[in-house]
Amino acid sequence: MSAVEHVADAVGRPDLIRLDDGLYCLRFETMKVLSADAAVRHLLDTGRIAPGDTLLDSSSGIYAIALALACHRYGLGCHVVGSTTVDDAVRIQLELLGARLDPMPPSDDLKLDQSRRVARVHALLAADPRLHWMRQYHDDVHQLGYRPVAETVRDALGPVPLTVVGGVGSGASTGALARYLRAADPPGRRTRLVGVQPFGSVTFGSEHVADPDIIIAGIGSSIPFGNVEHAAYDVVHWTGFGAALSGSVALLRRHAVFAGLSAGAAHLAACWERSLDVDRTVLFVAPDTGHRYVGGVFARHTEAEPVEDLAPHPVGDTAELALPWSRMEWAGAPAPPAAVPGPDAAIPAPRARPAGVHPGRG
Structure with missing residues (x-):
């Protein structure tokens, strides 16, 4: 062994x-531990992020734990916009791993919950250019x-x-x-x-x-x-x-x-x-x-x-x-028309760290 x-x-x-x-x-x-860990390691190796940066994404629970584990491993901050379905087991693990959970209000409408999470992610990115959006739904x-x-x-x-x-x-x-x-x-x-x-x-x-x-x-x-x-x-x-x-x-x-x-x-x-x-x-x-x-x-x-x-x-x-x-x-x-992200989907390219800004955990 x-x-x-x-x-x-x-x-x-x-x-x-x-x-x-x-x-x-x-x-x-x-399963998502594999993808989150390899993605974060690649981003570090290619200089798109650096130790001390804060990584951001939306999750209903499983990816949140995966990202928190990767951030714990590589010395990064973790900010999760969590679905209303995030339970206590996930919430407590995130807390002890040092991740910040931004929970959505209760809702029985999964579409509304997902839309709220996307809107919150964009608001956080606009407010803090040091955040790196992991884009698990978009980035290969x-x-x-x-x-x-x-x-x-x-x-x-x-x-x-x-x-x-x-x-x-x-x-x-x-x-x-x-x-x-x-x-x-x-x-x-x-x-x-x-x-x-x-x-x-x-x-x-x-x-x-x-x-x-x-x-x-x-x-x-x-x-x-x-x-x-x-x-x-x-x-x-x-x-x-x-x-x-x-x-x-x-x-x-x-x-x-x-x-x-x-x-x-x-x-x-x-x-x-x-x-x-x-x-x-x-x-x-x-x-x-x-x-x-x-x-x-x-x-x-x-x-x-x-x-x-x-x-x-x-x-x-x-x-x-x-x-x-x-x-x-x-x-x-090919993809059905409704499955193709439109120009208003606002899927930005990974942002460069602003000059003079010291990366922080946020």
């Missing part, structure tokens, strides 16, 4: 778990941390025909994994990428379908993201809360993997993709543990349907999407 230099290395390190013939789970304790720098993961996966599985399944999110996880895996694909054999989305997300055009029970917004968004490469996706699955709950419960019952709700949605989609082509190895991503979902998901396990009784509604156009589960051959199509 070798020691790690910082707890971030242990928390971000994934485990590859064989669940069945041709079906694997890539399980993380906290967050993809760098997944290169070693892709190398580990390929080394472990060998040159098998591979399908990767997982939440789309900000575009820095499944999109990056597929990019790095494809770069090493054998000639004539392309890694397939299957994205998982919640209903109500603009990212792949499901904003017109409301899921009243949605609590998996972390894999989708009510606002356009700038670093999602839509053309990289071969297939998209949209899963409602009930379908994702069934996937999560089955993952724990059958395989003893205690993972979050987005992992349940990915598990459901992965099993379906495996059934369609048994000659391909299917790998799905479990980005976090199930602790945040004990009350909202696992305590409701009696509501879970047997996953073998579930099947996605096949659609040829996003106008046909319907709860509780839909599937579409995306086939490398």
